[in-house]
Amino acid sequence: MLLIDKIAYENRLIELSPGVKSIFYLCLLALCFLAAPIIQVVISVIVGAVTVYVAKVKVKRYLKWLLVPAPFLVISILTILFSISSNSNGFIFDISVFHHYLGITESSLHLGVRLFFRSASCVICTYFFILTVPFHQLLLVMKKAHLPALLIELTMLMYRFIFIFAEEFLIIKRAQDMRFGFKGIRNSYQSLGVLIKILFFQTFDRFNKMILSLEMKFFDGDFPL
Secondary structure (H helix, E strand, O other), X not given: OOHHHHHHHHOXXXXXXXXXXXXXXXXXXXXXXXXXXXXXXXXXXHHHHHHHHHHOOOHHHHHHHHOXXXXXXXXXXXXXXXXXXXXXXXXEEEEEEOOEEEEEEHHHHHHHHHHHHHHHHHHHHHHHHHHHOOHHHHHHHHHHOOOOHHHHHHHHHHHHHHHHHHHHHHHHHHHHHHOOOOOOHHHHHHHXXXXXXXXXXXXXXXXXXXXXXXXXXXXXXXXXO
């Protein structure tokens, strides 16, 4: 079991209806999209503190988890902040690059700040949802929302293959570590290539075995929930 799943099954709100938590989460997302940055900051602080208490997770670990999507957020913000022009008019900050100017305008800075706080607050609200709603409750919510059965089944299968992928990765990585496969840069690159190759074939092999086991059980294409 992944640590996030373990926390979701042991959180203080496990007895609360998943439908109520889902509606609360959607309302928080809508508020984060529409509110001003100062309101988004307040929501982030409150929801973050509530998540730490409800999920019984350490603050340091929670902050580390928040850093996971940080690179994607930073890249997105930078692409919005900076623009290129043949002249420096309108830039509040610029750098000359090959007879052009790379800089930040007042409008792009305003948009970047709003996007940062909006994205950060939505991520914090999403962490509250995934740390308080176990996966089987999420499937029940999707079913009650009358989402397509195919979408629910695909979600369940993708969730299942996360565990398969992680298990195969750990087995291969542990075997390589026992043979000092990642000692030195050259060995590390070679071991990484072998790991990716074996992981690809092993995952497909596990998938074929799963299909075979389903056929032996007369699987008719429908996963009962």
